[in-house]
Amino acid sequence: MSDLSLYQLVLIGLIFVWSGFVRSGLGFGGAVLSLPFLLLVDNDPLVFLPLIAAHLLIFSSLTIFMNNRKRAPQADGEVRDSTVDWRYLWRMLGIMIVPKMIGVLGLLTLPASVMSIIIFCIVGTYSVSYILNRPFRSNSKVVDTLFLMLGGYVSGTSLIGAPLIIAVAAQHIAKEKLRDTLFALWFILVAIKMAAFIYAGVDLQLIHHLWLLPCVTVGHFIGLRFHDHMLKGETSKFFRMLGITLLVISCIGLWQIVAG
Secondary structure (H helix, E strand, C coil): CCCCCHHHHHHHHHHHHHHHHHHHHHCCCCCCCCHHHHHHHCCCHHHHHHHHHHHHHHHHHHHHHHHHHCCCCCCCCCCCCCCCCHHHHHHHHHHHHHHHHHHHHHHHHCCHHHHHHHHHHHHHHHHHHHHCCCCCCCCCHHHHHHHHHHHHHHHHHHCCCHHHHHHHHHHHCCHHHHHHHHHHHHHHHHHHHHHHHHHHCCCCCHHHHHHHHHHHHHHHHHHHHHHHHHCCCCCHHHHHHHHHHHHHHHHHHHHHHHHC
């Protein structure tokens, strides 16, 4: 990133504000809803994925800690349940772990241009589901397993497998526990990816955390307010506009790769 111009760095900072907002507001999307924009600035996923991964580790663990810290004893002396559904979390992880490792190896061996095409195609597919208000859904244990395995693989390659995983998790986890359970899952999956980055000698862009962390923090706290509002309201219009934007960005990104 040291070779980028000032305007590119400004754009990256704004995109990371957006990344922090969607991650804390939705419980997912820090990668899938920001990576297409980042790849338009610099078409190399390995530049941004370590940054996104580090931010997720920090803010997911912080959010879970703060939410569970509020679990003060009730009047009858009982303590409220954890905000994380640990039982279903371990069940999902058991299905996803092998495809996850296969996906990590794919990321470290495939050329950047190939990974960018894969990412834009996946995000484009997700965006159409948002526009049509027909998110991916699972209807059986077989489909649950298939979605989790595919989501684990995509998460291993690019950290954007969340919509497939949520298609399963949202049907089995209580609404008030969904976001923090997903945060706990993302933390485990991303820790595996970060270990792979370190082992492979990938540049973690550590110096750039000094100015990007404040950007993500701003978006994070805005997203926390949005999450509380979203639990009480209808968000189909928001997702439809988001889907249109992502589809346009994905098409532009694919055109740039093909034309280049």
